[in-house]
Amino acid sequence: MSVLVLHRNPFAAFPYRRWLDGDTPGLDRRTPYSGSLVVLAARDKIELAGEEIPGPADHDFTHLELFDTLDDEAVPARALALAEEHRITHVIAHHEADVALAARLRERLGLDGAWSADIAPFRDKALMKRLARQADVEVAPYTVPGTARQARDFTGRHGFPVVLKNRAGYNSIGLSVIADRDELEARLARAYRDGPREDLLIEAYVPGRMCHVDGLVVDGRTVAAWPSQYQYDLASFGADPGPRVDLTLDMDDPLTPRLLALVERTLAALRPEGSRLRTHAFHAEVFHTPDDRLVLCEIAGRSGGAKIREVFETLFGIQLAVQVTRAEAGLALPVIEGATDDGAPLRPRCMSGQVLTMKRPGLVRSLPAAPDEEWVRGFWLFAEEGQVIAPAAGSADFLTAAVGSAPTRAECERRLRDLGARIVAGTEIVALPGDAARTRPGRDAEPAEAS
Incomplete structure (x- = not known):
């Protein structure tokens, strides 16, 4: 057996060799992994995390190869060449931007795991919405505007605001909430300056609070899943100076069973009989409207970013x-502790959530100290005092992050909001003139990969 990893993250949180060796809770014994471990990694993500670029003696991979970014057009051909050279039998990709390439490699080489057709419903937002709607899951009205005129026609039918996004986008990068005709024309002029295109999606704006459901599917069955609710607007990452709180829903919240049921219907629609996507994480985003409707925004066939993985581990003990x-x-x-053979998903052990602050440009004068309360399950800083940082480039570009727990959602919210206020009070960033704040990168959090 030999493994190729497409890695678009910092390395610290991804000890692949240890995981493959079985050095993790829930496995009966450690079985050292003896196959090749080939990693194709993104230099920009490593450097933005403040990590040193690993030299030959600094990693335990069979082969490590770095690109400045995995968006480089040469990456697919090089990944295929490495796969053939090292006789790769399995391909791993955690980042939303890499799961399609991983699927193409598996298909080209005839390997186990998800192929392109299995991944497409989770990556192509237009296909995703069509399949969900066929399963009686409500989605916002949408279209794929090949031209600026088609986008104008859609807005004429549905009014403002509208949302324009990339069909395969993530992290809210490039997403625009367009409020009026003038803003629409400016956005369309940029989007279609090179002529018609098929990679954009425009949809009607859905009012309400955004919820998300995160879970794990093992061999086609959801073994653990739970809903949370963002207490902020994902798209406001560039203008939000305060703490951004995200909370799980209580077990007796009326929304909890409705959200879980909606996501199960969606998964069934996107992963039909015969799908090779059998064991995977998922991250679904759902609007809860003022008139009490649930409207699917998007769903991804991988785990959520930010610190959702840490929240999930707090809830269920599952990494x-x-x-x-x-x-x-x-x-x-x-082994998933507490799992049964009757098909019933696990119930959470407590409530949890996260509080985030976003980067903003300037000189970092001071950062908060790590909290020492027992209920704080983790705390992360993504900059250093004395560093000049750029503004947030996406909804995953955090300055700080913390995960907490409590017996109830209300208590968890109280704790996290208090912690968030302390974090803001302990942070000082001094604005610099002109574009000086863009000259040196700050640390980058693990991508939130919001769909």
Whole structure:
């Protein structure tokens, strides 16, 4: 067995060799992994995380190759060449931007795991919405505007605001909430300056609070899933100076069973009989409207970013990245404590949530100290004092992140909002004139990969 990893993250949180060795809770014994471990990684993500670029003696991979960014057009051909050279039998990819390439490689080489057709419903937002709607899951009215005129026609039918996004986008990068005709014309002029295109989607704006459901599917069955609710607007990452709180829903919240049921219908629609996508994490985003409707925004066939994986581990004791890594490598999965054979998903052990602050441009004068309360399950800083940082480039570009727990959602919210206020009070960033703040990168959080 040999594994190729497409890695678009910092390395610290992804000890692939240890996970493949089975050095993780829930496995009966450690079985050292003896196959090749080939990693094709993104230099920009490593450097933005403040990590040193690993030299030959600094990693335990069979082969490590770096590109400045995995968006480089040469990456697919090089990944195929590495796969053939090292006789790769399994391909692993955790980032939303890489799952389609991983699927193409598996298909080209005839390997186990998800192929392109299995991934497409989770990556192509137009296909996703069509399949969901056929399963009686409500989605916003939408179209794929090949031309600016088609986008204008859609807005004429549905009014403002509208949302324009990339069909395969993530992290809210390039997403525009367009409020009026003038803003629409300016956006269309940029979008279609080179002529017709088929990679954009325009949809009617859905009012309400955004919820998300995160879970783990093992061999086609959801073994654990739970809903949360963003207490902020994802698209406001560039203008939000305060703490952004995200909270799980209580077990007796009326929304909880409705959200879980909606996501199960959606998964069934996007992963039909015969799908090779059998064991995977998922991250679904759903609007809860003022008139009490649930409207699917998007769903991804991988784990959520930010610190959603850490929140999930707090809820269930399940490390999603470990499960997915070993599943994609064709290895036995860690035992899921409390799982039964009757098909019933696990129930959470407590409530949890996260509080985030976004980067903003300037000189970092001071950062908050790490909190020491027992209920704080993790705290992360993505900049250093004395560093000049750029503004947030997407909804995943955090300055700080913390995960907490509590017996109830209300108590969890109280704790996280108090912690968020302390984090803001302990942070000082001094604005610099002109574009000086853009000259040196700050640390980059693990991508939130909001669909």
